[in-house]
Amino acid sequence: MRLRDALDDHKRNRDHPTRFPGERRTTAGLFSGAGGRLLHVAPDGGVRDFGYPLSGRFGLADSRFALRIDDPPADLDWDDDAVRRADDGTAVIEPGEGEQSYHASTTLVETVHETPVGGVRRFDLAVETDAGEAHVTRVAFDDAELADSLDASLLVGCTFAPEGRDARVGQLHHSRAVEVFHDRERDFLAAPDLDVIGGGLPAGPDAVLAPEPHERGADSLGDRREEDHLGGHVVASTGFADGVAAVATLLTDGVETDREAALETVDDLVEDVADVQKLRDLAVDGDAAVTVPSGVPRTNAAVDDLRVLSLLSAPTGMRIAGPDFDPHYVHSGGYGYTWFRDDAEISGFLLDADAAFDLGLEDWHRRSARAYLDTQLPDGTWPHRVWPRNGALAPGWANARMEAGENVEYQADQTASVVAFLARLLDRLPEDDPLAGEIAGAIDDGLDGLIASVADDHRPVACQNAWEDAGGRFTHTAARFLAAFSAVAALGAERFGRAVEAADRAALLYDSLDDLWVPDRGAFAVRERDDGSLDGRYDSATFALADAHRAYAAIGDVDDVRRDRLVSHVDATVDGLFHDPDASDVAGLVRYEGDGWRQRGQGHEKIWTVSTAWGANAAAEVAALLADADDARSEAFVDRSRELLDLVGPDGPLTVPGGFLPEQFFDDGTPDSATPLGWPHAIRLASTALLNDLGAFADRDEDPVPADD
Structure with missing residues (x-):
C-alpha cells in the first residue's frame, strides 16, 4: 500500500x-x-x-x-x-x-x-x-x-x-x-x-x-x-x-x-x-487446490483451513502470519513475514492432522523442514522473522542473539517450537531418508541454542513473550521448551544420540514449573517478573502447558498433583478470559487480562480467534491426558473443547464469510486485524483431529463439501 x-x-x-x-x-x-x-x-x-x-x-x-x-x-x-x-x-x-x-x-x-x-x-x-x-x-x-x-x-x-x-x-x-x-x-x-x-x-x-x-x-x-x-x-x-x-x-x-x-x-x-x-x-x-478425504469431521472447516494455509504459503513452504493489512506499521508491527513461532506451530498442527486424517501433506512437511534448515543461525537458534520467499532476515525487533551484548529482546520459544517440530518429523522419517540426517544435525544445534537460554533453575531465562509486547520469564516459553525437550527425548538414544540428555532436561524443567503455580488463582502464572514475583494474570499463551505435558507424558510421568493443576489451570484460564459482550453475537476468549491493543476506544479487551482456538485445543489435550489416566474428568473437557471449537467453527460467530478466521473482533461483532490468520486455522484443524480421536463427533452429522456446479 x-x-x-x-x-x-x-x-x-x-x-x-x-x-x-x-x-x-x-x-x-x-x-x-x-x-x-x-x-x-x-x-x-x-x-x-x-x-x-x-x-x-x-x-x-x-x-x-x-x-x-x-x-x-x-x-x-x-x-x-x-x-x-x-x-x-x-x-x-x-x-x-x-x-x-x-x-x-x-x-x-x-x-x-x-x-x-x-x-x-x-x-x-x-x-x-x-x-x-x-x-x-x-x-x-x-x-x-x-x-x-x-x-x-x-x-x-x-x-x-x-x-x-x-x-x-x-x-x-x-x-x-x-x-x-x-x-x-x-x-x-x-x-x-x-x-x-x-x-x-x-x-x-x-x-x-x-x-x-x-x-x-x-x-x-x-x-x-x-x-x-x-x-x-x-x-x-x-x-x-x-x-x-x-x-x-x-x-x-x-x-x-x-x-x-x-x-x-x-x-x-x-x-x-x-x-x-x-x-x-x-x-x-492449481497448486492451491486442496483435497480432504471422506470421513473427516467438519469437512468444510478442514477445506477452509488447508486453503488458508496454502494461500499464505510461499513456494519455499514458509508462511506469512496473515495478509499485511498495515504495511506502514501505523497500528501494528506488520504481518507479512514468517515468524518461526507461528510457522513451526502450524507445521506441528499439520503433522497431527495429517497423521489422523491422511491428508497427503508429506510435501508440506518436508518443505517446512527444508526452510527451517536453511534459516537456522550458527548458534542453533532461529531469528525473529524472515521473508518467506527466500528466508532472508526481515525487519524485526527481537534479534538479540544476532546483536552485540546481551538483552531480553529474543523470543526463545520460537527456537523451541522449531526443534519440537523437527524432532517429531524426524520420528516419522525412515533412517535412510537423506533429509533425516540434516534434520538430526539441526536438532543437535537447536538443543545447544535452547540450553544456552536455560537458567540454573532449569527454566528459560528472561526473554520476550509470545505476544511480543513484554519481557520476563514466561510460562509459555517454559512450556515450549518442555515440549521441545520431550519431543527430542521421545526419539530414543538409538535414533538421536542426545535423547537421554534431552529427557533429563525435560524432567528438570517439569519439576521447576511448580515455582510458577499461583494457588489463589488456581492457575500457573503468566510469568516471573524481574524481581522474582509472579504475574498471576490469566493469559491464553499459557494454554501451551497442555500439549507440552502430553508430550512429556510420552517420556515421563505426569503425576496426580500436576494433572489436577492442569485441570484447574485450563478451567480457570478459560473462565477468566471468556468474554460474551451484550452488543453482538460474538463470544470467545480475549488474549490476556489487561490487553489494551487495538481497542480503538472500546474499553475492553478484544476477542481473539487464536486464543479461542487455543483454549479448545488445550481442553482437548487435557481431555486426552486424563483419558490416558482413566480419569473420568476427560469427558467434561471434551465437551468444553467442543464448545470453544464451535465458536471458531464454520457456523460460529468468529468465522467470517468465506470461512476465514480474523485475528480479532470488537464487541459489536466487527472483525479486525489480519484476515485470514493462519495460526488459528491450523489449531482448529488439529483440534478437530484430536477430538475425533476422543470420539467427540460420533453423535454429529457433518456437512459435506459442496459438489461442483
Missing part, C-alpha cells in the same frame, strides 16, 4: 469507531492465490495484491471494474447510486457488493452481483505460469443475450505499483496488453480486444494534502501529454462475446522473462478463461 493510498484512507476513516485509518482491510472478501500471487477480491469486485512477501512483486495496488452500456434501456433508473451518465451519454454501472463463495475446494472466487441491468457473475483466479504470477477475471451476464442487446463492455481501472512505486513508473501499450514497469518488475494487463482509454499520474501534493479524500476516475488527472505513459494507473475496456468478457494480469521479472513470452502468456489466459469450464479446470489443477 502506497503512502498516498494510506493517507487517502486516513481521511475517510480517521473518525471511524472500529477502523484504524491508513490500513487496507481484508476482513471482508476472499483471497485467490498461486505461486506466490495473493489476491484479495473484495465483495464489490475490487482487487489488490498482497503477495509481495511471497513473491517479491507488488502488482496491483488497486483494481476496479464497471459495466459500460452504450445502449441504455429506456427504463434505466438514472437516479440509482450505481448508475452514472458519461459525457458521451453512455451509462456506467458500478456493481455493488455481491455474494461471494469459493468453487469447491479451490481458490476460484465467485462473486454474484445484481445490477440495474441484470445479474452478473464474476470469477477470479490466481494462476502460476512459467512467465510469472497471473490472475484472470471472467465476467458474464446471467443472460448472455442481454450483453449484446445493451451493447455492453467491461471497464477496468487498474493501478499497478511495480516494486512498490507510485511514481517514476512507465507504460508500454501493446496491441492487446498494457505493460507497466519501473525497473525489474513488469506488470501486464491484457484482454482480447483491449482498448486503453486513459491513465494518470499519482495524486499531486495539493490532492494529498487536501482535507478530503481523492477520487480517482476514468479520466486523466491532468493535461500533460505524457501522463498516460508515466503512471501506474490504466483505464481500459474490453467487449463481451456471447455475454462473457475476460481480463488477465501478469506479474513478471523483466530480467528472467522476456516480453514476448509474457505477452503470449496473458493472451493465452484470456482466451482460455472465456470458457468457464477451462477456468474451473485451471482452479482444480
Whole structure:
C-alpha cells in the first residue's frame, strides 16, 4: 500500500469507531492465490495484491471494474447510486457488493452481483505460469443475450505499483496488453480486444494534502501529454462475446522473462478463461487446490483451513502470519513475514492432522523442514522473522542473539517450537531418508541454542513473550521448551544420540514449573517478573502447558498433583478470559487480562480467534491426558473443547464469510486485524483431529463439501 493510498484512507476513516485509518482491510472478501500471487477480491469486485512477501512483486495496488452500456434501456433508473451518465451519454454501472463463495475446494472466487441491468457473475483466479504470477477475471451476464442487446463492455481501472512505486513508473501499450514497469518488475494487463482509454499520474501534493479524500476516475488527472505513459494507473475496456468478457494480469521479472513470452502468456489466459469450464479446470489443477478425504469431521472447516494455509504459503513452504493489512506499521508491527513461532506451530498442527486424517501433506512437511534448515543461525537458534520467499532476515525487533551484548529482546520459544517440530518429523522419517540426517544435525544445534537460554533453575531465562509486547520469564516459553525437550527425548538414544540428555532436561524443567503455580488463582502464572514475583494474570499463551505435558507424558510421568493443576489451570484460564459482550453475537476468549491493543476506544479487551482456538485445543489435550489416566474428568473437557471449537467453527460467530478466521473482533461483532490468520486455522484443524480421536463427533452429522456446479 502506497503512502498516498494510506493517507487517502486516513481521511475517510480517521473518525471511524472500529477502523484504524491508513490500513487496507481484508476482513471482508476472499483471497485467490498461486505461486506466490495473493489476491484479495473484495465483495464489490475490487482487487489488490498482497503477495509481495511471497513473491517479491507488488502488482496491483488497486483494481476496479464497471459495466459500460452504450445502449441504455429506456427504463434505466438514472437516479440509482450505481448508475452514472458519461459525457458521451453512455451509462456506467458500478456493481455493488455481491455474494461471494469459493468453487469447491479451490481458490476460484465467485462473486454474484445484481445490477440495474441484470445479474452478473464474476470469477477470479490466481494462476502460476512459467512467465510469472497471473490472475484472470471472467465476467458474464446471467443472460448472455442481454450483453449484446445493451451493447455492453467491461471497464477496468487498474493501478499497478511495480516494486512498490507510485511514481517514476512507465507504460508500454501493446496491441492487446498494457505493460507497466519501473525497473525489474513488469506488470501486464491484457484482454482480447483491449482498448486503453486513459491513465494518470499519482495524486499531486495539493490532492494529498487536501482535507478530503481523492477520487480517482476514468479520466486523466491532468493535461500533460505524457501522463498516460508515466503512471501506474490504466483505464481500459474490453467487449463481451456471447455475454462473457475476460481480463488477465501478469506479474513478471523483466530480467528472467522476456516480453514476448509474457505477452503470449496473458493472451493465452484470456482466451482460455472465456470458457468457464477451462477456468474451473485451471482452479482444480492449481497448486492451491486442496483435497480432504471422506470421513473427516467438519469437512468444510478442514477445506477452509488447508486453503488458508496454502494461500499464505510461499513456494519455499514458509508462511506469512496473515495478509499485511498495515504495511506502514501505523497500528501494528506488520504481518507479512514468517515468524518461526507461528510457522513451526502450524507445521506441528499439520503433522497431527495429517497423521489422523491422511491428508497427503508429506510435501508440506518436508518443505517446512527444508526452510527451517536453511534459516537456522550458527548458534542453533532461529531469528525473529524472515521473508518467506527466500528466508532472508526481515525487519524485526527481537534479534538479540544476532546483536552485540546481551538483552531480553529474543523470543526463545520460537527456537523451541522449531526443534519440537523437527524432532517429531524426524520420528516419522525412515533412517535412510537423506533429509533425516540434516534434520538430526539441526536438532543437535537447536538443543545447544535452547540450553544456552536455560537458567540454573532449569527454566528459560528472561526473554520476550509470545505476544511480543513484554519481557520476563514466561510460562509459555517454559512450556515450549518442555515440549521441545520431550519431543527430542521421545526419539530414543538409538535414533538421536542426545535423547537421554534431552529427557533429563525435560524432567528438570517439569519439576521447576511448580515455582510458577499461583494457588489463589488456581492457575500457573503468566510469568516471573524481574524481581522474582509472579504475574498471576490469566493469559491464553499459557494454554501451551497442555500439549507440552502430553508430550512429556510420552517420556515421563505426569503425576496426580500436576494433572489436577492442569485441570484447574485450563478451567480457570478459560473462565477468566471468556468474554460474551451484550452488543453482538460474538463470544470467545480475549488474549490476556489487561490487553489494551487495538481497542480503538472500546474499553475492553478484544476477542481473539487464536486464543479461542487455543483454549479448545488445550481442553482437548487435557481431555486426552486424563483419558490416558482413566480419569473420568476427560469427558467434561471434551465437551468444553467442543464448545470453544464451535465458536471458531464454520457456523460460529468468529468465522467470517468465506470461512476465514480474523485475528480479532470488537464487541459489536466487527472483525479486525489480519484476515485470514493462519495460526488459528491450523489449531482448529488439529483440534478437530484430536477430538475425533476422543470420539467427540460420533453423535454429529457433518456437512459435506459442496459438489461442483
